[in-house]
Amino acid sequence: HAQAMSAEEAAALRAELAALKAKVQTLEDRLDAATAPAAAPSGAAGAVTPAAAPVTAAAAPAKPGPDIAWKGAPEIKTADGWSFKPRGRIQLDLASIDAPPGVTDTHGGLATEFRRVYLGVDGKIPGGISYRVEVDVANSSVELTDVYLTYGTGPLSITAGQIKPFWSLEEMTSDLFTSFAERAAFTQAFGFERRVGLSGQYKGKALLVQGGVFGDNANDLLSDSDNSVSVDGRVVWMPSFGDTQLHLGASAHWRKANDGPSAVRYAARPFVHTTNSRLVDTGTFTATSERGLGLEGALIAGPFHVASEGFWQTARRPGLADPTFFGGYAEVGYVLTRGDRRGYKDGSFDRLAPSRPITAGGPGAIEINARYDHLDLSDAGIAGGRQRTLGVAVVWAPIPYLRLTANYGHLMYDDAAIGSTSGDRNYSADAFGLRTQIDF
Amino acid sequence: HAQAMSAEEAAALRAELAALKAKVQTLEDRLDAATAPAAAPSGAAGAVTPAAAPVTAAAAPAKPGPDIAWKGAPEIKTADGWSFKPRGRIQLDLASIDAPPGVTDTHGGLATEFRRVYLGVDGKIPGGISYRVEVDVANSSVELTDVYLTYGTGPLSITAGQIKPFWSLEEMTSDLFTSFAERAAFTQAFGFERRVGLSGQYKGKALLVQGGVFGDNANDLLSDSDNSVSVDGRVVWMPSFGDTQLHLGASAHWRKANDGPSAVRYAARPFVHTTNSRLVDTGTFTATSERGLGLEGALIAGPFHVASEGFWQTARRPGLADPTFFGGYAEVGYVLTRGDRRGYKDGSFDRLAPSRPITAGGPGAIEINARYDHLDLSDAGIAGGRQRTLGVAVVWAPIPYLRLTANYGHLMYDDAAIGSTSGDRNYSADAFGLRTQIDF
Amino acid sequence: HAQAMSAEEAAALRAELAALKAKVQTLEDRLDAATAPAAAPSGAAGAVTPAAAPVTAAAAPAKPGPDIAWKGAPEIKTADGWSFKPRGRIQLDLASIDAPPGVTDTHGGLATEFRRVYLGVDGKIPGGISYRVEVDVANSSVELTDVYLTYGTGPLSITAGQIKPFWSLEEMTSDLFTSFAERAAFTQAFGFERRVGLSGQYKGKALLVQGGVFGDNANDLLSDSDNSVSVDGRVVWMPSFGDTQLHLGASAHWRKANDGPSAVRYAARPFVHTTNSRLVDTGTFTATSERGLGLEGALIAGPFHVASEGFWQTARRPGLADPTFFGGYAEVGYVLTRGDRRGYKDGSFDRLAPSRPITAGGPGAIEINARYDHLDLSDAGIAGGRQRTLGVAVVWAPIPYLRLTANYGHLMYDDAAIGSTSGDRNYSADAFGLRTQIDF
Structure with missing residues (x-):
């Protein structure tokens, strides 16, 4: 009804x-x-x-x-193109070196170090401008790291400020994402550092072209000898085929010393950073210019990756033969955890992000890496010595922004710059490092 | 149906x-x-x-x-009066000086410098309290800039901490908003700096009265000679008539040296900051106290502005005649872009904000400025020399928080403190500077 | 119808x-x-x-x-466990010491100081991880303060990084919340500082157990003498009965010097921090290890509180008698403002938060404290002197994150390390301090 x-x-x-x-x-x-x-x-x-x-x-x-996204820390952004995000990282190292007596300042025992403590900000300004200011305060001092402005709305961009001058795959990869706690010895020996300059970049789908003119590191701009100039460029071909990422690159570098000949020195620490000893070391000598050439190759195929680089650094000496030093490495790595793989982005390795983090009851992401690292600092009458390192590393990222890296290196020296107390310059050493790292 | x-x-x-x-x-x-x-x-x-x-x-x-407003960076604030905003700036300079041989440390060639890299925060606390903490990390060290607390709910406020002791229109104007990359020579020569103190301010609609008692810069508080005291005050009449802003001001300063006579030195760099050479320089001499008197005048009428200041600094010497040094400038400026004008706020010049930024398809804001800058550091037997500078500047703000400043200065010296290699102390020099700046 | x-x-x-x-x-x-x-x-x-x-x-x-909570500054957090909060504090001190002639570097007159200027961040990562990075920039340098990662989901947690090694109630209480502007003399004399290490904590309802292994302060890790190791532990029983909070604690510390005997020195400033003079001072001597034992007791009953501590520091000297130095204090305090009481949390005093802040028309929170502070640095042939201090303090927190502390101390010396110009080593001195503090 x-x-x-x-x-x-x-x-x-x-x-x-x-x-x-x-x-x-x-x-x-x-x-x-x-x-x-x-x-x-x-x-x-x-x-x-x-x-x-x-x-x-x-x-x-x-x-x-404004919207708030989360990338380890909140990124606040507006619909019209502003954004702002705090940045930071803590790297706390525990390391040990076992070398013949007299070789290292710290032998036996463990040493700890805040390897890096960064604080900074990233920002975007409407119209295609972005900037970063970040400092490292780890050494109870302030060191400017990335401090730059970038302008670019498409594949082309220009950058003014302090950045890395396009050195190598290993160097261009953030220290947050490298295979080992410390980078390959040549990146340290050849003085790779951030420098202030003006640069441009073309970033296509499979091609990356980078080049710029650089002065000195911001630290050294304070001295009134700020007249060094370098020209640096890098080309990377980075096609991907399904699950496979290829990386083939080359870089070239030329740097003219201040006004006249200046002092250069090539040297490297043994596998870990806690010691100040450089067992391979050219000592300081006079050069008018430097030239660097680098080749880069890498392949990521599912959980596997391989990577290899070589770098030739030549110093031009007035009235003397010009030495060319060589360093390089070859590595293989495998990500043990199902569904995870080594990250890659824009010509560099990227974050190892676990698909099943511990917060979801998963194991996080676990990667094992093995590397042969070679550095020869003897040439043209300069006897800096040769260092060869066999290293293995285990990287565990329980969640995306937390990472532990344990690595061990067996170092073999020929004609080392520092002899043992018995006068031996051909010896071996062992080093172990454990890094605990968070970033945002 | x-x-x-x-x-x-x-x-x-x-x-x-x-x-x-x-x-x-x-x-x-x-x-x-x-x-x-x-x-x-x-x-x-x-x-x-x-x-x-x-x-x-x-x-x-x-x-x-909380609400999120955007002022270059997000300002997070609550309805009950809390607020928090990150602060920062990058000033990247490229500069060149062309002076007679032997005069400057860097002659010929270009020099680059991070002029300022600031990081800090601004905050408000309910009840009329606000604070700022900001540091300059540009020199790979930390220098405290503004670090203060202010209390005030109406036109009256009191401030404790490190601020600028009310020196002059040019000095009180933020370095983000000055007509040229560097301020007038007298502000540098007479040692204007931030100092720690207690001060009060009355800010009416057209009247600004500021005064305080100050000690030293936070840097110098660390030394145990922290007994210098200064009394500083400034009065500004700043009526506006329609489109016209008038600024008439005067400031007075008195500073007593530590416990007894202490070392003072008045000197200025030549137009740009990349060099450490001071071509006008009294050298170090002993004084028991300092007295400063400043006059300020400015007018903004639509796109035009004029500004002029004079400052007399007197050092009292025990048993000797007291020298009075003078510096000042006169400038004119014009904002080329339709609808834009030089900003002014609370007794200082303010941001040049484009009404038609490039993000809206506009030209941004473009301003041209011309200035005569005068500094005489010779008096009462002290021969610091005289520097006169004719300068022109082009300022371009494509968007409100990004700014490029290109400026050129022709410097004329009489009895310069540093002679050329030929012994000449009367010469001229030319300097060029380009600043790229963002702030938030 | x-x-x-x-x-x-x-x-x-x-x-x-x-x-x-x-x-x-x-x-x-x-x-x-x-x-x-x-x-x-x-x-x-x-x-x-x-x-x-x-x-x-x-x-x-x-x-x-994300959600935004406010704790002096915004804390941005997500529902799945991320959080991020800026941290900072400003402590601006004005202090004066009146001591016999020749005793202090600054006598008579007032001295000002930024006692602490902290900037940093706190963060939480899903899965029970939290971190803090904070630096003190007050001295125009960067000093790492708390820099650590903590993991723990229940009462148990482990922490890696730089923290305070569980010294005493006074030391573990944040300098934002202490009864006086400066802590008891023994905390300074015995070298309490943050150190880098690995530690664990059990925090039950009424029981706190803390222990860890520590190296050096991050500052000193840079030196290659980073082989000092300490083992530190603390137990606190902290039951609460209605309105009453009891605190009974003990801590033990053992530290082995670098590789061999190293230099130690125990000394303390007179009540305020603006002077660098240490009127009690053992001078530098050689020790192979240090041992510390501390007892802590406190009671908060409504607006009243009492607290007392004693600490015995023993230095082991090779081939010489081992001196044991003693320091301690006893204090009483009363919160004058109705409804307010001294804060307590997890084994430390906490914020004095006004229930009726000035923003609500109330008086804020006002607390008065009185303390006898004792430090004896003479033993086993080392004559560092004895310092006894009677102090009173008034603390005013008009709102939770703003605090003013005025304190006065009458210091009595026996066998002081620094004699007056007349050679007297038994004298008294008076010190006054005023601190203005905000934090977020």
Whole structure:
């Protein structure tokens, strides 16, 4: 039995509906004004409104408020292109070196070190501008790391400020993501560092071209001998085929010393950073210019990766033969945890992010790496010695922004710069390092 | 033909409406609790509710959450008066000086420098308290810049901490907003710097009165000779008439040296900051106290502005005549881009903000400035020399927080403190500087 | 008289209702996606939905966005366990010492100092990990303070990095919350500092057990003499009975010097920090190891509190008698403002938070403290002198994160390390300090 609704009841219903509609509209306006992240495609609300219905779905196009994304730390950004994100990292190292007596300052025992403590910010400004300011405070001093402005809206961009001058795959890969706690010996021996300059980059889908003119590290700009100039360039071909990422690159570097000949020195620490001893060391000599050539190759295929580099550094000496020193490495790595692989992005290795982090009951991501690292600092009458290192590393990322790296290196020296107390310059040493690292 | 709605249908409709109303109310409560920026005037929702309708529009007065405004970086603030904003700036300089041989350490060639790299925070605390902590890390060291607390709810405020002791229009204007990359020579020569002290300020509509007692720069507080005391004050009349802003000011300064006579030195770099050479330089001499008097005048009329200052610094020497050194400048400027003008706020020049930034397809804001800058450091037997500079600058702000400044200065020296290799102390020099700057 | 609703009307109503329901659902989804703080208990929306109604209340379980809490500065956090909060503090001191002539470097007159200027961040990572990076930039240098990672999901946690090695109640209490501007003399004399190490903690309801192995302060890790190792532990029983909090604790410390005997020195400043003079001072002597034992007791009963500690530091000297130095204090305090009490948390005193801050028209929180502080640095042939201090302090917290501390100390010396110009080593001195402090 159907009873008719009264006119009063129907009118009340209609009034309630009208009030509700107004209220929902108000809510939507407020949402639009306040919560940019909630910005559903503009048609979404309308799409569910039957065309015949008298509901006006269009909210006033209020300016949306900032959104907060999370990348280890909050990234606050607006719909019109501003963004701001704090940056930082802690690397706490525990390391030990076992070398013949007299060779290292710290032998036996363990040493600890804050390897890096970074604090800084990343920002984006509408119109294609981005910037970074970051400092390393680990050594109870302030060292500027990346401090730059970049302009670019498409594949081309230009950057002014202090960055790494496009040295090598190993160097261009963030220290957060390297295969071992410390980079290959040649990157240290040949004085790779950040420098202040002006550079440009073309980043295509499979091609990366980088080049620039650089002065000195910001630290050294303070001295009034800031007239060194370098020209640095790098080309990378980085096609990907399904699950496979290829990386083939080359870089060239030329640096002219200050006004006249200046002092250079090539030397490297033994596998870990806690010691100040350089067992291979050319000592300081005079050079008018430096030239560097590097070759890079890498392949990531599912959980496997291989990588190898070689770098030739030549110093031009006035009135003497020009020595060319060589360093390089070859490594293989395998990610043990199912579904994970070594990250790669824009010509560098990237974060090892676990697909099953411990917070989801998973094992995190575990990678094992093995490397042969070679450095020869003897040439043209300069006897800096030769260092060969066999290293293995285990990297564990229980969650994306936390990482532990345990690595061991067996070092073999020929004609080492520092002899043992018995006068031996051909010896071997062993080093172990454990790094605990977070970043944001 | 009208068919009656069944009672069941009507009841179902009513139930749906009741559920919807509850749901909307829940949404509104959640919005109120979560999104302060969305806080519509409290009557808004009710206003669209027909008076006869049974909808209760009043949401529970939940405490609103923080709002995020954007001033180069996000400023997070709450409805009850807290706020927090990161601060920072990068100034990257490229500069060159062409002077007679032997005059400057860097002659010919270009030099680059991070002029300033600031990181810090600004905050507000309910009850009229605000604070700032900011450091300059440009020199791979940490230098405290503004570090203070201010209390004040009306035109009167008091400030404890390190600030600028109210020196001059040029000095009180942030280095982000000056007409040239570097300030007038006298501000540098007379040792204007931030100092730790206690000060008060009255800021009326057209009158600004500032005064305080100061010790040393935070850097120098560490030495145990922290007994210098200065009394500093400044008065500014700053009426505005329609499109015209007038600025007339005067400042007075008195500083007593540590316990007894101490070393003072007045000197200035030549137009740019990349060199450490001071071509005008009194050298170090002994003084018991310092006295400074400054006059300031400026006028902004639409796109035009003029500004001029003079400053007399007197050092009291025990048993010797007291030298009075003078410095000052006069400048004119014009903002080329339609609708833009030089900013002014609270007794200082302010940001040049483009009304048509490049992100809106506009040209940004472009300003040209010309200045005569005068500094005479010779008096009462002290021969520090005289430096006169004719300078022109082009300032381009493509967007509000990004700015490029190109400036050129022709410097003329009489009795310069540093002679050329030929022994000449009357010569001229030319300097060029380019600054790229962002701030947040 | 009941008039039947037309079928068209009913259909229109139903269509409007359907559209509204879709719209509300969209709003809710957007809210869920955007505003974590608004996350009402999941049953809330459903609870108001009549069971018989056809409304489906369950929103798609969209991931909620970050929430912003406020603890002096914004703490941004996500529902899944990330958080990020800037940290900082400013302590601006004004202090004066009145001592016999020749005793202190700064006598008479006032001295000012930025005692601490901290900047840093706190963060949480899902899975029970938290970290802190904070630096002190007060001395125009960078000093790492707390830099650590902690892992722990229940009462047990482990921490790697630089922290305080569980010294004493006074030392473990943040300098933001101490009874006087400076801590008891023994904490300074015995070299309490942060050190890098690995430690564990059990924190039960009334029991706190802390212990770890530590190396050196991050500053000293840079030297290659980083082989000192200490083992430090602390136990606290901290039951609370209604309004009463009891604290009974003990700590033990053992530290072995580098490789062989190394230089130690125990000394303390007189009540304030602005002077560098240490009137009690063992001078530098050689020790092979250090041992420390501390006892702690405190009671908070409503507005009253008492606290007392004693600490015995023994240095082992090769071939000489081992001196044991003693320091300790006893204090009473009373919070004058109704409803306020001294904070206590996890084995340390905590913030004095006003229940009626000045922003609510109240007086803030006011506490008065009186203390006898004892330090004896003479033993076993080492004559470092004895310092006894009677101190009173007034602490005013107008709002939770702003605090002023005025304190006065009367110091009495026997066999002081620094004699007056008349050769007297038994004298008294008076010191006054005023601290203005904010933190976030």
